[in-house]
Amino acid sequence: MIYADNAATTKMSCTAIDAMLPYMNELYGNPSSLYGLGQRAKEALEEARERIAACIGASPKEITFTSGGSEADNQAIRSAALLGARKEKRHIISTAFEHHAILHTLKKLEGEGFEVELLPVGELGTITAQQVAEAIREDTALVTIMYANNEIGSVLPIPEIGAVCRGRDVLFHTDAVQAAGHLPIDVKAQNIDLLSLSAHKFHGPKGAGVLYARQGIPLSSIIEGGAQERGKRAGTENVPAIVGMAAALEEACAHMEENTTKVSALRDRLIAGLSQIPHSALNGDPVSRLPGNVNFCFEGIEGESLLLLLDDRGICASSGSACTSGSLDPSHVLLAIGRPHEAAHGSLRLSLCEENTEADVDAILKAVPEIVGYLRNMSPLWKDKVSGQKEFVL
Numbered sequence: 001m002i003y004a005d006n007a008a009t010t011k012m013s014c015t016a017i018d019a020m021l022p023y024m025n026e027l028y029g030n031p032s033s034l035y036g037l038g039q040r041a042k043e044a045l046e047e048a049r050e051r052i053a054a055c056i057g058a059s060p061k062e063i064t065f066t067s068g069g070s071e072a073d074n075q076a077i078r079s080a081a082l083l084g085a086r087k088e089k090r091h092i093i094s095t096a097f098e099h100h101a102i103l104h105t106l107k108k109l110e111g112e113g114f115e116v117e118l119l120p121v122g123e124l125g126t127i128t129a130q131q132v133a134e135a136i137r138e139d140t141a142l143v144t145i146m147y148a149n150n151e152i153g154s155v156l157p158i159p160e161i162g163a164v165c166r167g168r169d170v171l172f173h174t175d176a177v178q179a180a181g182h183l184p185i186d187v188k189a190q191n192i193d194l195l196s197l198s199a200h201k202f203h204g205p206k207g208a209g210v211l212y213a214r215q216g217i218p219l220s221s222i223i224e225g226g227a228q229e230r231g232k233r234a235g236t237e238n239v240p241a242i243v244g245m246a247a248a249l250e251e252a253c254a255h256m257e258e259n260t261t262k263v264s265a266l267r268d269r270l271i272a273g274l275s276q277i278p279h280s281a282l283n284g285d286p287v288s289r290l291p292g293n294v295n296f297c298f299e300g301i302e303g304e305s306l307l308l309l310l311d312d313r314g315i316c317a318s319s320g321s322a323c324t325s326g327s328l329d330p331s332h333v334l335l336a337i338g339r340p341h342e343a344a345h346g347s348l349r350l351s352l353c354e355e356n357t358e359a360d361v362d363a364i365l366k367a368v369p370e371i372v373g374y375l376r377n378m379s380p381l382w383k384d385k386v387s388g389q390k391e392f393v394l
């Protein structure tokens, strides 16, 4: 099997699993319990907090554990909106191609009296700090802009956007779920006020994430209950997963440079090979791009058929994101970068990690052109295009 869907989730590393095992076996105490067994769990929790804080340039007090990236995104936006509303600030700036954890939360806030402004991301799928500067108003409560896009891989100018927001005294949140463990993050140097990350995107376990909030920014709990996480997130902490997350993030950050070199070379070879397919187009920024992300549109192809035939050959890939597959809607990300509806249905995302090999790339480069050719040959629409009766869009 060739796993090329690391933007959907990753395989857990042995380091993460080994770190977790004791907390699923003998060290199963509740960190809120006062006896020794509970305190051992509490110590593990606090050590994980310190290690994760160190990886992103934060201090441990600024780290709140959540159930993952979606919860961290929800809580960051809700907390900032509440703070804004107290000062009559109800304007929120974001982009059209955020993850649904962001977009759906913003949609709800619109129904609660907030005004949401989604900045256009252009053909390459990025925005400039200048766009943010021009959009900020007196009543802007929050700017929330992702660090890197999960579908098309564009990496956004986060330090520049951070500087603009800090200069205008506006809270800045970034969904860094695709960046954490893959790109350098320094919340202080990059002027980030709130940041979300998720363990299962960097070889940690599913169901664990972090919300970083700069000291002095109060978080409001979205789950009512006990006083865990200093009252910011009720519920018994998932100690094994949190310990695994810390181990995975440390490992990813320690090997970031070598992983980036290896993975981006594989990515570039894939991009060069797939570009040879006629009527295809790379999606996303060709330069400022996640090391492992490859995303193409192939005209005349249904993404779903392509994925099923790739699966037959043992290749795991995705079309759009895991969240939109299963629905027949075209990707909101591809529509945001201006791809026509027809092309937005025919996209393929391959997301690589350091465990992928040259042989994986060779196999993908053999399979994709064959399958694309096969599907096009079966399509009456494609025949119309080849004969000139219909126009190509790519």
Ligand SMILES: *Cc1c(COP(=O)(O)O)cnc(C)c1O
Residues within 6 Å of the ligand: 007, 008, 067, 068, 069, 070, 071, 073, 099, 101, 146, 148, 149, 150, 175, 176, 177, 178, 198, 199, 200, 201, 207, 208, 209
């Ligand atoms: C995966 C992902 C999320 C959601 O994280 P979960 O831990 O799966 O809830 C949010 N944002 C981005 C950009 C993602 O890639």
